[in-house]
Amino acid sequence: MCQRILIIPLYVLTLLFSTFATLQATTPTSSPDLSADPGYQAFMKAAETDKFLMVHFYSGTPVPELEAAHADAQNALADLIKAVSINVQNPDAAFLVGKYNLRYAPLPLVMILAPNGAITGTFKTPFSAKQVKAVFHTPKTLQCILALQERKLVFFSIQGNETSENKAALDGIRRFEKENPLYGVIELILLDPTDSSETQLLKQLRIQPNIRKAQTFLLVPPGRMVGQWTGATDPGDFVKRLQALSRTCADPSCADPSCK
Numbered sequence: 292m293c294q295r296i297l298i299i300p301l302y303v304l305t306l307l308f309s310t311f312a313t314l315q316a317t318t319p320t321s322s323p324d325l326s327a328d329p330g331y332q333a334f335m336k337a338a339e340t341d342k343f344l345m346v347h348f349y350s351g352t353p354v355p356e357l358e359a360a361h362a363d364a365q366n367a368l369a370d371l372i373k374a375v376s377i378n379v380q381n382p383d384a385a386f387l388v389g390k391y392n393l394r395y396a397p398l399p400l401v402m403i404l405a406p407n408g409a410i411t412g413t414f415k416t417p418f419s420a421k422q423v424k425a426v427f428h429t430p431k432t433l434q435c436i437l438a439l440q441e442r443k444l445v446f447f448s449i450q451g452n453e454t455s456e457n458k459a460a461l462d463g464i465r466r467f468e469k470e471n472p473l474y475g476v477i478e479l480i481l482l483d484p485t486d487s488s489e490t491q492l493l494k495q496l497r498i499q500p501n502i503r504k505a506q507t508f509l510l511v512p513p514g515r516m517v518g519q520w521t522g523a524t525d526p527g528d529f530v531k532r533l534q535a536l537s538r539t540c541a542d543p544s545c546a547d548p549s550c551k
Contacts, residue, residue, distance in 0.1 A: 330387035333375035349399040360417040367420035409437035438478030450505035456522040460505035463524025
């Protein structure tokens with residue numbers, strides 16, 4: 292069984308926040324020696340070479356069927372991925388376990404990580420290389436997924452050389468971030484409507500390459516689209532949309548952007 296994380300028309304699904312805790316946006320304050328940590332070494336090499344990382348997490352002894360699927364996918368996708376197996380009981384391989392809050396996660400588990408660290412899919416049963424490749428995504432999509440997993444508000448600004456009101460669209464977003472610090476750090480993603488490498492994302496956002504004015508989209512965790520604007524933007528409009536959202540908890544002090 293595979294769990295995909297991908298953008299679907301008008302919203303983004305992100306990985307099982309009820310199962311895995313929110314990704315850590317920053318590294319731990321302590322600085323342990325990670326030179327011998329296989330997870331850390333694989334994670335850094337994948338990032339440096341712009342490859343996905345396939346991680347098999349297990350406790351004690353790996354399940355043969357899942358380990359075999361992991362090895363087969365690694366061989367089939369050697370040019371696209373790095374791979375590593377991590378025994379969560381090994382204190383010298385704790386980097387990825389801690390980073391992705393997997394200490395008490397149900398195991399075994401194979402997790403697919405993007406070069407930027409975003410989780411794009413998981414497997415709990417045997418899988419194929421084709422299934423692994425299906426959870427690879429384009430850079431802008433991965434930027435969005437990671438930001439949502441870090442519990443950020445995400446703004447897509449769709450604009451290019453042929454669109455008008457580009458600056459006015461961005462000004463409203465930047466004013467919103469400056470004037471509303473309680474919503475936290477935002478993720479601003481610039482996307483050219485004529486970018487052929489992001490065709491699927493543009494299609495899912497229902498953007499045509501010949502749009503005349505800049506388009507702005509606002510998403511909140513875990514991937515809900517709360518508004519779309521054409522041309523110039525007003526930070527007050529963003530606040531109104533966010534305030535109109537139904538609360539997802541009863542805590543008045545909750546800092547979750549989707550509860551504002």
